[in-house]
Amino acid sequence: MSNIKILSNAEIERYSRQLIIPDYGIESQIKLKSSSVLIIGCGGLGCPSALYLSTAGIGRLGLVDNDFVEISNIHRQIAHEIHHVGVNKAKNLAHKCQSLNDQIKYDYDVILDCTDNVITRYLINDVCVLLNKPLVSGSALKFEGQLTVYNYLNGPCYRCLYPKAPPAHSVSNCSDAGILGPIVGTIGSLQALEAIKIIAGIGKSLSGRMMIFDGLDFQTRIIKLRPRQIETCIMCQSATDTKLSQTDKNQILDKFDYSQFCGVSNYNDKSQNVTVL
Amino acid sequence: MSNIKILSNAEIERYSRQLIIPDYGIESQIKLKSSSVLIIGCGGLGCPSALYLSTAGIGRLGLVDNDFVEISNIHRQIAHEIHHVGVNKAKNLAHKCQSLNDQIKYDYDVILDCTDNVITRYLINDVCVLLNKPLVSGSALKFEGQLTVYNYLNGPCYRCLYPKAPPAHSVSNCSDAGILGPIVGTIGSLQALEAIKIIAGIGKSLSGRMMIFDGLDFQTRIIKLRPRQIETCIMCQSATDTKLSQTDKNQILDKFDYSQFCGVSNYNDKSQNVTVL
Amino acid sequence: MLHLTIEFSGGAELLFNNVKKHQIELPDNRKWTIKDLLAWIKDNLLKQKPELFIQDETIRPGILILVNDSDWDLLGNLTYELNDNDNITFISTLHGG
Amino acid sequence: MLHLTIEFSGGAELLFNNVKKHQIELPDNRKWTIKDLLAWIKDNLLKQKPELFIQDETIRPGILILVNDSDWDLLGNLTYELNDNDNITFISTLHGG
Ligand SMILES: [Zn+2]
Ligand SMILES: [Zn+2]
Numbered sequence: 001m002s003n004i005k006i007l008s009n010a011e012i013e014r015y016s017r018q019l020i021i022p023d024y025g026i027e028s029q030i031k032l033k034s035s036s037v038l039i040i041g042c043g044g045l046g047c048p049s050a051l052y053l054s055t056a057g058i059g060r061l062g063l064v065d066n067d068f069v070e071i072s073n074i075h076r077q078i079a080h081e082i083h084h085v086g087v088n089k090a091k092n093l094a095h096k097c098q099s100l101n102d103q104i105k106y107d108y109d110v111i112l113d114c115t116d117n118v119i120t121r122y123l124i125n126d127v128c129v130l131l132n133k134p135l136v137s138g139s140a141l142k143f144e145g146q147l148t149v150y151n152y153l154n155g156p157c158y159r160c161l162y163p164k165a166p167p168a169h170s171v172s173n174c175s176d177a178g179i180l181g182p183i184v185g186t187i188g189s190l191q192a193l194e195a196i197k198i199i200a201g202i203g204k205s206l207s208g209r210m211m212i213f214d215g216l217d218f219q220t221r222i223i224k225l226r227p228r229q230i231e232t233c234i235m236c237q238s239a240t241d242t243k244l245s246q247t248d249k250n251q252i253l254d255k256f257d258y259s260q261f262c263g264v265s266n267y268n269d270k271s272q273n274v275t276v277l
Numbered sequence: 278m279s280n281i282k283i284l285s286n287a288e289i290e291r292y293s294r295q296l297i298i299p300d301y302g303i304e305s306q307i308k309l310k311s312s313s314v315l316i317i318g319c320g321g322l323g324c325p326s327a328l329y330l331s332t333a334g335i336g337r338l339g340l341v342d343n344d345f346v347e348i349s350n351i352h353r354q355i356a357h358e359i360h361h362v363g364v365n366k367a368k369n370l371a372h373k374c375q376s377l378n379d380q381i382k383y384d385y386d387v388i389l390d391c392t393d394n395v396i397t398r399y400l401i402n403d404v405c406v407l408l409n410k411p412l413v414s415g416s417a418l419k420f421e422g423q424l425t426v427y428n429y430l431n432g433p434c435y436r437c438l439y440p441k442a443p444p445a446h447s448v449s450n451c452s453d454a455g456i457l458g459p460i461v462g463t464i465g466s467l468q469a470l471e472a473i474k475i476i477a478g479i480g481k482s483l484s485g486r487m488m489i490f491d492g493l494d495f496q497t498r499i500i501k502l503r504p505r506q507i508e509t510c511i512m513c514q515s516a517t518d519t520k521l522s523q524t525d526k527n528q529i530l531d532k533f534d535y536s537q538f539c540g541v542s543n544y545n546d547k548s549q550n551v552t553v554l
Numbered sequence: 555m556l557h558l559t560i561e562f563s564g565g566a567e568l569l570f571n572n573v574k575k576h577q578i579e580l581p582d583n584r585k586w587t588i589k590d591l592l593a594w595i596k597d598n599l600l601k602q603k604p605e606l607f608i609q610d611e612t613i614r615p616g617i618l619i620l621v622n623d624s625d626w627d628l629l630g631n632l633t634y635e636l637n638d639n640d641n642i643t644f645i646s647t648l649h650g651g
Numbered sequence: 652m653l654h655l656t657i658e659f660s661g662g663a664e665l666l667f668n669n670v671k672k673h674q675i676e677l678p679d680n681r682k683w684t685i686k687d688l689l690a691w692i693k694d695n696l697l698k699q700k701p702e703l704f705i706q707d708e709t710i711r712p713g714i715l716i717l718v719n720d721s722d723w724d725l726l727g728n729l730t731y732e733l734n735d736n737d738n739i740t741f742i743s744t745l746h747g748g
Contacts, residue, residue, distance in 0.1 A: 014359075016349045021419045021455035022669075023493055045651040048325070048466070051355045052459045072293045078328045082291075116651040139648040142298045143480065144564060146648050161625075162647065166616025170606050172565060174650040178298035181329045182473065184651060185466030189325070193459035193492050203420070203493035211497070212645060214563060215470050216300055216480035217574070220488070220497040223620050223645075226627040299572075322748040393748040416745040421661060423745050438722075439744065443713025447703050449662060451747040461748060489742060491660060494671070500717050500742075503724040 004034045004059065015057055028200030029057060035199045036060035036107065040124055041114030042089035043067070044076040044174070044184030045138045045191060047096075049112050051079065052192035054097040058199075061097060062108055065089040076181035110195045113137040114188065118171055119262045125150060125158035126256070129235040130249040134207075136194045138187040141177050143216035145187040148206050148225070149194055155207035157236055160229040165262040183215050281311045281336065292334055305477030306334060312476045313337035313384065317401055318391030319366035320344070321353040321451070321461030322415045322468060324373075326389050328356065329469035331374040335476075338374060339385055342366040353458035387472045390414040391465065395448055396539045402427060402435035403533070406512040407526040411484075413471045415464040418454050420493035422464040425483050425502070426471055432484035434513055437506040442539045460492050555579040556586060556638055560595070564646035566617055571601050580636075588619065589632040591642065618645045652676040653683060653735055657692070661743035663714055668698050679735075685716065686729040688739065715742045 007015070007029060018024050037058055039046050042065035053061055067089050069080040079096040080089065111133050113124050121137070128135040134152035139145065151157045190211070197203045212221045230236050238244060238252050284292070284306060295301055314335055316323050319342035330338060344366050346357040356373040357366065388410050390401050398414070405412040411429035415422065428434045467488070474480045489498045507513050515521060515529050560576040567574045576599060580586055586594075589611070596608050606614060612632060613619055619626040620643040621634060636642070657673040664671045673696060677683055683691075686708070693705050703711060709729060710716055716723040717740040718731060733739070 010348075013348050015352050017451055017455050018352055018457050019455070020453070021457065023420065024455065024457070041651055043651050048355075048462055052353075052462050055352050055355055056458050057352065071287075071290050075292050075295055075332050075334065076329075078325075078332055114651050116649060118649050121649060139651060141565065141648045141650040143300065144648060146564065146645075161618065162616060164615035166647070167606070167609075167614065170614065170616060170646075171649060174294055176297070177565070177650070178294050178296070178301065179650055180295050180298065180301070180470070180473070181333050182466045182470035185325055185329050185469070186463050189459045189462030189466060190492075192462070193457070194495075196457070196459065197493070204495055206495050209495070211495070212563060214574075215467075216474070218471075218481055218483050218486070218488070218499070220499060221623055222495070222497060224624040224628065226625045318748050320748050391748050393746060395746050398746060416748060418662065418745045418747040421745060423661065423742075438715065439713060441712035443744070444703070444706075444711065447711065447713060447743075448746060454662070454747070456747055489660060491671075498720055501721040501725065503722045 005030060007033070011057070018056065023202055024200065028196075028202060031200050032057050032196065033059045035109045036062065037110045037112060037195050037199075038062040038064065038108035039112045039114055040064045040120070041112075041116060042077075042079075042093040043073060043114065043116060044179060044181065045114035045140065045188040046089075046112070047077045047079040047093060048185050048188035049114055049138075049191045049195070050093050050097050052189055053195060056192070056196055058195075060108075061094075063090040063094050063097075065093075076179060076184050078181070078185070108133065110198050111135045112191050112195060113139075114191065116173055118165055118168075119258050119264060121158060122165065122262065123253075123258055126235045126253055129157045129159070129239045130253065132239065134198050136191045136198070138191045140179055140183045140187050141172060141174065143180060143183060143214065145183050145213040145215070146210060147187055147190050147194075147213070148210040149198070150207075151228075152198065152205060152207040154228050155209075156226055156228050157233060159235050160233040161225065163229075163233065168263045180215070183213075186213065186215075282307060284310070288334070295333065300479055301477065305473075305479060308477050309334050309473065310336045312386045313339065314387045314389060314472050314476075315339040315341065315385035316389045316391055317341045317397070318389075318393060319354075319356075319370040320350060320391065320393065321417065321456060321458065322391035322465040323366075323389070324354045324356040324370060325462050325465035326391055326415075326468045326472070327370050327374050329466055330472060333469070333473055335472075337385075338371075340367040340371050340374075342370075349452075353456060353461050355458070355462070385410065387475050388412045389468050389472060390416075391468065393450055395442055395445075396535050396541060398435060399442065399539065400530075400535055403512045403530055406434045406436070406516045407530065409516065411475050413468045413475070415461075415468045417456055417460045417464050418449060418451065420457060420460060420491065422460050422490040422492070423487060424464055424467050424471075424490075425487040426475070427484075428505075429475065429482060429484040431505050432486075433503055433505050434510060436512050437510040438502065440506075440510065445540045457492070460490075463490065463492075556582045556636060558591075558636065558639075559641040560599070561641065561643040562646075563643065564648055566607075566644045566646040569602060569607055570599055582638075586636040587632060588621075588626060588634045588636070588642070591636060592632075613644070616647050618647065619643070620645065653679045653733060655688075655733065655736075656738040657696070658738065658740040659743075660740065661745055663704075663741045663743040666699060666704055667696055677733075683733040684729060685718075685723060685731045685733070685739070688733060689729075710741070713744050715744065716740070717742065 069084045079093045135150040138147050346361045356370045412427040415424050
């Protein structure tokens with residue numbers, strides 16, 4: 001493996017078109033090379049995120065998904081092809097990213113939430129808050145997409161915004177409401193963009209703001225969000241409580257009853273998978 | 278080849294997640310299946326556009342680019358990998374799209390401008406105006422992207438907006454100003470979205486509007502453009518002149534001196550390639 | 555009259571005949587808070603399943619309210635007093651990917 | 652005073668010390684058209700290469716002017732009279748991909 005703090009001539013040639021951007025430059029590329037991103041969910045959002053972070057030169061990419069490729073995935077999940085049906089999504093995406101290491105690590109610098117259900121989103125958020133990691137959260141349904149950065153630069157976490165889970169019967173997912181490929185392509189690409197900006201320390205991230213995209217009418221809006229809710233958000237409160245050790249914080253997660261909180265009778269496969277964090 | 282006007286059970290399964298979107302549905306899918314899209318430029322914008330149109334089920338895809346893959350392309354052109362260096366971009370992208378037919382056809386329903394230089398953009402625009410085809414135009418540089426639909430629903434063409442070419446020394450391209458992969462990933466995905474909406478006849482396209490995206494500050498704006506300029510745009514005037522035959526219109530293109538218009542001494546390779554239209 | 559633009563997105567429009575944008579007028583002989591507006595919407599615009607919009611006299615969990623593109627929590631939440639030409643948007647959060 | 656927000660994007664900001672957004676004030680004892688504003692910008696804001704911004708007393712080809720997010724061509728072009736709080740944006744077209 002090449003030296004993590006300098007760029008080889010081959011790397012300079014390969015990344016030349018981003019190195020020459022004045023706001024980016026060689027320092028950003030070295031930060032990218034020495035950083036790691038964990039992508040949870042290797043479907044419609046995870047595919048473009050992972051592809052663009054790979055080609056941009058991220059040092060380590062972690063991919064988590066215990067779903068298997070289905071025929072109804074491939075219209076939008078551009079790393080998965082018809083002959084991959086039945087293959088594990090994370091493995092297949094990792095293969096596409098030419099990464100040999102799909103092992104889950106604990107020390108990722110940035111986390112991408114590319115999942116598709118409420119319970120997993122709360123769980124990923126809480127882990128990120130308690131470990132103090134920025135979380136780039138994308139979601140999509142039908143012709144619409146939403147994108148923000150949680151738990152970063154005093155912006156809110158997912159739970160600060162949504163202290164109570166939505167009623168289970170009010171939640172639609174891609175299986176019952178549908179989703180268009182270019183929508184997840186757009187949001188997933190933008191998740192990769194936000195991860196790169198956070199790692200490189202450049203630009204203005206979407207922390208404290210959220211992009212709302214309506215692809216059918218083609219309307220975009222960027223809304224202003226509340227700041228971190230230390231007083232009322234149970235996770236942000238615990239994360240900033242100096243009397244709590246890391247072990248105490250880990251126990252908060254173990255004790256929290258996500259299925260009761262979300263009003264569902266049991267975890268689904270996806271959320272079980274993410275608990276290995 | 279399956280019947281172009283119905284969907285097989287396999288297709289219904291494969292496209293189920295977009296078929297169930299209320300605003301999309303089976304009619305849109307059949308329109309997609311029986312339509313064709315020509316993508317000119319198989320680089321940063323063309324790759325995601327082509328991938329998402331392929332996976333969405335477009336009937337025929339034409340890919341044009343006589344460039345060869347270079348090492349400095351692969352940080353953003355997600356269909357091209359390091360072992361493809363030296364391979365023709367259109368061929369390689371076509372392979373990725375599992376399309377066996379990369380032959381140029383004359384009767385595409387929608388054209389995507391995914392190119393990277395001024396002269397080619399004028400030429401593609403003029404062909405689309407004279408043949409009356411909608412043109413989904415994306416462009417990007419550094420952290421910024423621009424997207425609109427030209428020559429559609431009485432919206433302007435490229436030349437209506439920019440009757441005079443910019444001075445050659447004022448134009449930056451990706452080679453000298455740089456470009457980030459997720460930016461072209463976003464704009465290219467949105468070009469695929471607009472093509473699908475036009476073909477399916479759904480939603481509100483960006484005709485008469487333009488999206489301006491600043492990825493560094495994360496700002497989006499959608500601006501309102503002038504309508505088609507029949508009085509002053511030389512191409513829109515010719516296209517709507519009922520005294521002109523199609524042969525007359527073709528001669529307009531032959532006679533127009535693009536290199537003089539753009540203030541450059543000769544065509545570059547890319548624009549020569551596009552003249553086969 | 556108090557002129558308001560009411561918008562729904564992220565699926566919240568499904569409760570309102572799939573209409574995303576509504577222009578409404580309210581009598582200006584009194585003050586209107588967001589809390590009052592919620593009750594008015596429930597009585598006048600809502601087409602079905604009120605429990606998917608209002609719960610315990612506030613918005614149901616999973617819908618974010620925006621006042622002129624700012625989170626209502628920055629502006630006093632239920633107690634915010636509406637001004638003429640305000641845009642009030644109800645965004646249902648998406649979870650898919 | 653006439654308060655204006657002047658924005659540059661698509662690379663046009665490079666002519667203005669890479670600053671994308673400028674708040675300016677103009678004396679309101681006269682009318683100001685876009686044409687007058689271009690001359691004012693050339694004299695007061697422009698840092699380099701005026702020929703890349705103004706040519707033949709209008710904006711150089713390849714830069715689009717927006718008045719409050721609308722194409723200036725919809726509003727009279729060089730003759731548009733500026734109003735207080737207008738946002739005037741100069742967008743340099745991008746060609747890359
Ligand atoms: Zn919180
Ligand atoms: Zn025209």
